[in-house]
Amino acid sequence: MNSAEQAFVSAPAAPQRAAGGASMPWYAAQAGECALFEHCYAQQLPLLIKGPTGCGKTRFVEHMAARLARPLITVSCHDDLSAADLVGRHLIGHGNTVWADGPLTRAVREGAILYLDEVVEARKDTTVVLHPLADDRRVLPIERTGELITAPPEFMLVISYNPGYQNLLKGLKPSTRQRFIALTLDYPEPAVERAILEREGRATPEIAARLVQLAQALRRLTDHDLEETASTRLLVMAARLVASGLPLREACRAAVVDALSDDHDTLRALDEVVRAVVGDGD
Ligand SMILES: Nc1ncnc2c1ncn2[C@@H]1O[C@H](COP(=O)(O)OP(=O)(O)OP(=O)(O)O)[C@@H](O)[C@H]1O
């Protein structure tokens, strides 16, 4: 971690400022990811961010867009999302047809950062438009209008996915993956996660320490059939319930335990971990 990133972790109360003085979404760096993002931007390389749910991927991209003073356009991908949804389509109105840019085309024209969240969910035809943009051609062909747009240097393509619950069929094709620089994020180190809970969840240092200890214990559990484990997001929500006056044990049960499973035995085992770490009361 370089000294600039260290500052984000060790001084969470200090406002972070984007170029031009606007405040930017606060992000506690885990390692060298901010520098890697900046290098990708400078070299016009697209970035693929992998990581479990609630580990800070979206916040990281929001932070970097503000830091680089670029507009951010985010698309949450779903299984119906097609190339036309990204590129644009002809709309019919008042007797004539007009072309409407989709978010990808807008981002290319504006030199924005385009963030495709959960990209493996999107329909396969989207790769047809992403490939020429994601390699050294950096062009967007719009088949329906015959236009070919060259991306300006400021345009950056960022995609993310959660490798945890993808089935094999849904994984990205090698020809897509190999166009991107890859960055793996995970849940932050305890000191960083405590700083996040203090800042985002308004936790006292004691509550933050207890919640991080709980997360560590839950993340070590392997003999239960959990799809995902306790995320930083869940800890932030638990911290906020505590900040608003709910006893710690109840906050953990509502924000963490019940969010992780529906299975009776698993819930009992998770609750046992909570009792062991935070005790019976608050
Ligand atoms: N490194 C971090 N710095 C600041 N806040 C963080 C960080 N990591 C997590 N958070 C907190 O956790 C919340 C969830 O993070 P975020 O939405 O970025 O997760 P994500 O990885 O995008 O999850 P998903 O895969 O479900 O979209 C944020 O709103 C923020 O409060």
Ligand SMILES: [Mg+2]
């Ligand atoms: Mg996200």
